[in-house]
Amino acid sequence: MTVTPESRVDITFDVRRSLRLDLFPHFLCPGCGHGIALRSLLWAVDELGIDLDSLAVVSGIGCSGRLSAYIDANTFHVTHGRPLAFATGLKLARPDLEVVVITGDGDCLAIGGNHFIHACRRNLDLTCIMLNNEIYGMTGGQGSPTTSAERFTTTTPGGNHEPTFDACAVATAAGAGLVGREITLQTPSLKNLLKEALTYDGFSFIEVLSDCTEIYGRKNDLGDSAEMVLSQKADIRPSSYGPSDDLPFQPTPLRTGVLSRSERREYRAVYDERTADRSRAGQ
Numbered sequence: 167m168t169v170t171p172e173s174r175v176d177i178t179f180d181v182r183r184s185l186r187l188d189l190f191p192h193f194l195c196p197g198c199g200h201g202i203a204l205r206s207l208l209w210a211v212d213e214l215g216i217d218l219d220s221l222a223v224v225s226g227i228g229c230s231g232r233l234s235a236y237i238d239a240n241t242f243h244v245t246h247g248r249p250l251a252f253a254t255g256l257k258l259a260r261p262d263l264e265v266v267v268i269t270g271d272g273d274c275l276a277i278g279g280n281h282f283i284h285a286c287r288r289n290l291d292l293t294c295i296m297l298n299n300e301i302y303g304m305t306g307g308q309g310s311p312t313t314s315a316e317r318f319t320t321t322t323p324g325g326n327h328e329p330t331f332d333a334c335a336v337a338t339a340a341g342a343g344l345v346g347r348e349i350t351l352q353t354p355s356l357k358n359l360l361k362e363a364l365t366y367d368g369f370s371f372i373e374v375l376s377d378c379t380e381i382y383g384r385k386n387d388l389g390d391s392a393e394m395v396l397s398q399k400a401d402i403r404p405s406s407y408g409p410s411d412d413l414p415f416q417p418t419p420l421r422t423g424v425l426s427r428s429e430r431r432e433y434r435a436v437y438d439e440r441t442a443d444r445s446r447a448g449q
């Protein structure tokens with residue numbers, strides 16, 4: 167591709183404006199993809215002109231869960247698996263806030279699995295960003311619902327024999343209004359996908375493929391961070407290829423970008439309408 171001034175990506179966003187720099191240095195390992203996801207989110211927020219005072223970021227427990235603390239906005243670090251439940255209450259009480267959830271694959275799909283399904287079903291206007299590093303990073307590398315087949319973790323010393331959970335397929339099936347996936351290597355695309363999610367009126371779920379170099383990568387000989395993200399890139403299946411019907415245990419080429427989008431009505435709009443109807447009817 168010929169690079170023209172128009173096609174050049176603007177990467178001049180200075181993330182430090184949006185961070186609590188007094189908490190630095192951050193605690194993430196070198197090569198961890200979570201930091202790129204955080205930067206992409208804050209870049210999207212900045213480009214949309216969302217005031218940090220009107221942004222609320224809720225996260226659970228895990229390496230992913232720690233990210234909210236670094237953001238200079240209204241941040242809530244809640245119990246493991248419960249950020250979607252907390253965010254639901256927050257958004258209902260304060261609809262004026264832009265409420266974002268940052269969660270991990272363990273936080274969102276294992277202990278928080280039921281909250282996840284019902285948040286998708288409800289379609290309240292939240293943006294949920296799940297950082298999928300295929301492992302419980304913070305607690306030392308136990309297997310998670312998204313651990314790839316035959317990979318080694320501390321709880322699967324003979325390899326993982328469970329099929330992998332496709333969080334995006336579950337989100338779409340459960341009714342999430344907007345569902346998408348991106349890898350950290352494609353940071354501008356990730357930022358644009360997050361902008362679409364933030365502006366979507368309903369529940370949006372974005373899976374970010376992150377890399378846990380220190381624990382998962384090392385245990386499975388996946389190479390350094392650059393090698394891990396490049397192997398994710400090699401797996402990408404352009405969305406023009408159509409839906410994937412791969413079975414568990416087959417290597418699944420990834421589809422990225424917006425995977426599903428519907429124009430379902432947002433929960434709060436329906437709730438307000440019904441409440442007004444009832445009050446007009448004197449009930």
Ligand SMILES: Cc1ncc(C[n+]2csc(CCOP(=O)(O)OP(=O)(O)O)c2C)c(N)n1
Pocket residue numbers: 227228229230231246269270271272273274277297299301302303304305310
């Ligand atoms: C109720 C409860 N159960 C278990 C834990 C221990 N714990 C903390 S973080 C975590 C897993 C985090 O994994 P994930 O959500 O995938 O995030 P990552 O650290 O990989 O970003 C677990 C099991 C806890 N803090 N609270």
